[in-house]
Amino acid sequence: xxxxxxxxxxxxxxxxxxxxxxxxxxxAAAPAxxxxxxxKLFLQCRACHTVDVGGKNGVGPNxxxxxxxxxxxxxxxxxxxxxxxxxxxxxxxxxxxxxxxxSAMVPGTKMxxxxxxxxxARADMIAYLSTLKGK
Numbered sequence: 001x002x003x004x005x006x007x008x009x010x011x012x013x014x015x016x017x018x019x020x021x022x023x024x025x026x027x028a029a030a031p032a033x034x035x036x037x038x039x040k041l042f043l044q045c046r047a048c049h050t051v052d053v054g055g056k057n058g059v060g061p062n063x064x065x066x067x068x069x070x071x072x073x074x075x076x077x078x079x080x081x082x083x084x085x086x087x088x089x090x091x092x093x094x095x096x097x098x099x100x101x102x103s104a105m106v107p108g109t110k111m112x113x114x115x116x117x118x119x120x121a122r123a124d125m126i127a128y129l130s131t132l133k134g135k
Contacts, residue, residue, distance in 0.1 A: 038128025041121055051132050060111065065134020066090050067126070082108030095126050 042051075048060035055062045061074035071088035072079040086106050088094050097105050099122045101115035116122050 033123035033125070033127025033130075035124070035127040035131050038124035038126070041125050042128055053133060053135060063129065064132050066132060067092070067095070067130045069134065080106075080108055080110040082106050083110075092126050092130070095129065096122050099125055 045060075048058050050056055050058055050062045051064055052062075053064045055064060057074065057077040061077040061079070067090055069090050071086055071090060072084040083106050088098075088106075090098075094105075096119075099116050102109050102111045102113055104115075116125065
């Protein structure tokens with residue numbers, strides 16, 4: 001009996017440790033972003049987006065000051081009805097979801113970008129976007 005009891009105790013300890021580790025992993029913060037790496041990643045986005053204050057819209061809207069801004073609010077750009085109705089504010093969290101797969105976040109968006117599967121790449125991009133000043 002003593003052997004069985006200690007076996008149960010060991011199992012309880014192992015199970016408790018596993019649950020604690022799983023909870024810690026689930027609550028882990030997104031990876032920290034590197035703005036310089038994000039700037040390099042953004043080179044692919046420049047085909048559609050400008051980033052300078054007062055810059056022209058291209059195939060996509062100008063992204064100056066995008067972090068903290070309301071979605072579909074860049075003057076002079078014709079957004080999809082889906083994004084216009086989405087009522088999104090571009091926070092690091094919403095940008096992470098958007099960059100992962102725009103069409104999954106806002107079905108009907110006209111942004112023709114498949115997304116970024118790599119969480120570190122998204123964090124880097126968001127760090128770069130956070131450096132862009134608005135008006």
